[in-house]
Amino acid sequence: xxxxxxxxxxxxxxxxxxxxxxxxxxxxxxxxxxxxxxxxxxxxxxxxxxxxxxxxxxxxxxxxxxxxxxxxxxxxxxxxxxxxxxxxxxxxxxxxxxxxxxxxxxxxxxxxxxxxxxxxxxx
Numbered sequence: 001x002x003x004x005x006x007x008x009x010x011x012x013x014x015x016x017x018x019x020x021x022x023x024x025x026x027x028x029x030x031x032x033x034x035x036x037x038x039x040x041x042x043x044x045x046x047x048x049x050x051x052x053x054x055x056x057x058x059x060x061x062x063x064x065x066x067x068x069x070x071x072x073x074x075x076x077x078x079x080x081x082x083x084x085x086x087x088x089x090x091x092x093x094x095x096x097x098x099x100x101x102x103x104x105x106x107x108x109x110x111x112x113x114x115x116x117x118x119x120x121x122x123x
Contacts, residue, residue: 041076042078042103042113043113043114045075045076045078045080046075046080046101046113046114047101047114047116048075049073049075049080049082049101049114050082050099050100050101050114050115050116051116052073052075053071053073053082053084053099054097054099054116054118057084057086057097057118057120058097058118058120061120062120062121062122062123063095063120063121063122063123064086064095064097064120065086066086066087066088066095067085067086068083068084068085068086069083069084070082070083070084071084072104078104079104080101080102080103080104081101081102081103081104082099082100082101082102083099083100083102083112084097084098084099084100085097085098085100086098089119093121093122094119094120094121094122095119095120095121096117096118096119097117097118097119097120098115098116098117099115099116099117099118100112100114100115101113101114101115101116
């Protein structure tokens with residue numbers, strides 16, 4: 001009588017456990033990648049909002065008035081809240097423009113998700 005060749009039940013269970021662990025790890029990595037892609041998309045859109053606010057400020061007022069202003073902007077599928085702060089610099093003919101972009105649902109105490117600094121000078 002020939003002995004039957006094949007895998008034992010223990011070998012099949014060990015192989016199944018290895019495959020299950022690998023699949024769980026792959027699913028976790030795919031979830032992280034999706035979250036990271038969404039976060040990166042949000043940061044990119046916030047950067048575009050900040051750049052737009054900075055350019056609009058320079059176009060409207062080549063030498064902007066000192067102070068703080070706020071507004072909202074829609075970029076792509078998301079809406080953001082921005083804050084612009086214009087300050088003096090040690091050089092009298094130059095002003096610093098800080099633009100901070102917040103998620104729309106963020107409170108006033110929350111940190112901005114993106115900030116951009118620019119300068120404007122007297123012509």
